[in-house]
Amino acid sequence: MIELVHVWKQYQPPAWALADVSLVVQRGELGFITGPSGSGKSTLLKILYREVLPTHGRIRINDVDIIRIPDSKIYSLRRSMGVVFQNFRLLPRRRVFENVAVALRVLGTPARDLKRKVFIALRMVHLHHRIWDFPAELSYGEQQRVAIARAVVNNPSILLADEPTGNLDPDLAAEIMGLFREIHRQGTTVLVCTHDRDLVRRFGGRVFTLQEGKLRGGGAG
Amino acid sequence: MIIPRLREAGSAALRNCRQSKTGHLVSLAVIALAFLTVGLFLSLANNFRARAAELGRNAAIVFYLRADLPPVEREAIARQIRAAPLVAGAEIFEAEDARNRFLNDFPGLADVVVSLGRNPFPVSIEAALKNAAAPAEAVQALIARIRENPGVEDAVFNRKAADRIRALGRLAEALGFGFGGLLVAASIVVISGVIKLNVLARRDEIEILRLVGASNSYLRGPYLLEGLLLGIAGGAAALALTALAERLFSSFVGDALGPLGEIIAFGSLTALQSLGLVAAGGLAGIAGSASALARFTRI
Numbered sequence: 359m360i361e362l363v364h365v366w367k368q369y370q371p372p373a374w375a376l377a378d379v380s381l382v383v384q385r386g387e388l389g390f391i392t393g394p395s396g397s398g399k400s401t402l403l404k405i406l407y408r409e410v411l412p413t414h415g416r417i418r419i420n421d422v423d424i425i426r427i428p429d430s431k432i433y434s435l436r437r438s439m440g441v442v443f444q445n446f447r448l449l450p451r452r453r454v455f456e457n458v459a460v461a462l463r464v465l466g467t468p469a470r471d472l473k474r475k476v477f478i479a480l481r482m483v484h485l486h487h488r489i490w491d492f493p494a495e496l497s498y499g500e501q502q503r504v505a506i507a508r509a510v511v512n513n514p515s516i517l518l519a520d521e522p523t524g525n526l527d528p529d530l531a532a533e534i535m536g537l538f539r540e541i542h543r544q545g546t547t548v549l550v551c552t553h554d555r556d557l558v559r560r561f562g563g564r565v566f567t568l569q570e571g572k573l574r575g576g577g578a579g
Numbered sequence: 580m581i582i583p584r585l586r587e588a589g590s591a592a593l594r595n596c597r598q599s600k601t602g603h604l605v606s607l608a609v610i611a612l613a614f615l616t617v618g619l620f621l622s623l624a625n626n627f628r629a630r631a632a633e634l635g636r637n638a639a640i641v642f643y644l645r646a647d648l649p650p651v652e653r654e655a656i657a658r659q660i661r662a663a664p665l666v667a668g669a670e671i672f673e674a675e676d677a678r679n680r681f682l683n684d685f686p687g688l689a690d691v692v693v694s695l696g697r698n699p700f701p702v703s704i705e706a707a708l709k710n711a712a713a714p715a716e717a718v719q720a721l722i723a724r725i726r727e728n729p730g731v732e733d734a735v736f737n738r739k740a741a742d743r744i745r746a747l748g749r750l751a752e753a754l755g756f757g758f759g760g761l762l763v764a765a766s767i768v769v770i771s772g773v774i775k776l777n778v779l780a781r782r783d784e785i786e787i788l789r790l791v792g793a794s795n796s797y798l799r800g801p802y803l804l805e806g807l808l809l810g811i812a813g814g815a816a817a818l819a820l821t822a823l824a825e826r827l828f829s830s831f832v833g834d835a836l837g838p839l840g841e842i843i844a845f846g847s848l849t850a851l852q853s854l855g856l857v858a859a860g861g862l863a864g865i866a867g868s869a870s871a872l873a874r875f876t877r878i
Contacts (some may be wrong), residue, residue, distance in 0.1 A: 407790070430795055437792035447787050464793040466584060508791065 365415030375401040377571040388563035392552045399551040399566040435461040440509025442579040444521035448493040479507040499530035581707020591801035602773040610813025613762030623848030627748030639640030640706045648730040669706040770867025810864020814857035
């Protein structure tokens, strides 16, 4: 479960990137955070994976107060979640296999398990035939699918996605969203930030709307 | 789990080394130079120590006698010396014996001796000590007593020379550690710079690894290993260069120094010193990496 209680975030005074945001995403729920550019969607996600700290407020993920986690232990939080970005953030000089395997290597997964899990993750995103290609040899949609495979390869309880379809055409965007729905059906809590309201409407799920850092709909409860 | 991680960190470290060859070669050269300095001074000190030990083992007092002293009186002085409890034995060396011994020890100086036209060496009595480490006060008292004889012109105790050479050895060691220490500090700065550049070049990759849950030790491992490998390679190169310098010196310079060549020479490093040199290289490498990573507190 993800729980934010009266969360505020300020980068530069006087503007607030997030202003008194409270929301709850239940375990196994599919949620969307929508809103225009600059509304605080990415900030909210960054706070959830502890890239930034909130100025005020409380955040609990799976009953852990993540603000209290020391910097040196943040990796333990990140191992419980997968994160997908708009710009994919793949390792350009590593092949598809290595890009996915990296999430298992940091856990010290034995080689045999690692190969099996990487193959399963890539098959789920229909890219098992491109395993030895480099990211530059793939289309944008394929690169995003590699990023999704990397995010789910270690079976995280939470999947966060920051504008995952921002660089994709509508058909590819729908395909990627289909993957998120599939991952959600397998029991993962999925929280997707997107400004594409049409896409959200097509895929259902709980919708949180942010506007100028304030939550306008779908909040706590 | 440790071995696969080490293997992974090792291959990442080697990949880093391959990808920035120039920086790594510069680091390697600086480390090798630093430890070559330490190695050469240690090697010099080893030779000083060996010479001093040799002289110390043969500790003797040489009493020089007046040339016109009758043989009976020479023998009387020798008896007086032999009677001293410190002395193991005393032998009279005639001027001719002393000359022959010098020519035998220093053949390169034969021309000088011959050109003098006369034998410059005095008659002497050499007293060997029972204990090479006999107290200096007791030895000095014996010398003073024997010198009271009017037939004794001078006395030389060669342990002083051994002590002086030993002191030279200590000086060489101190200089080696002093100069070498400065160069090692410089090499740590260079390694730190190279590692820092590597970290900066891989900022994106590090960021991605952090996002997928890499711990600090996982992120730092390859860079520390990179520094360690660099340091060990530098230390090993310094060791090889020291051995080469020893050989070249004895082949090309040693003879030119004449009798001094015995003292100013390089003694081979001991196994412990060699191991220490390489290990110190590795430590310098780790120190360089650690200092580079310390500035990037987020990894």
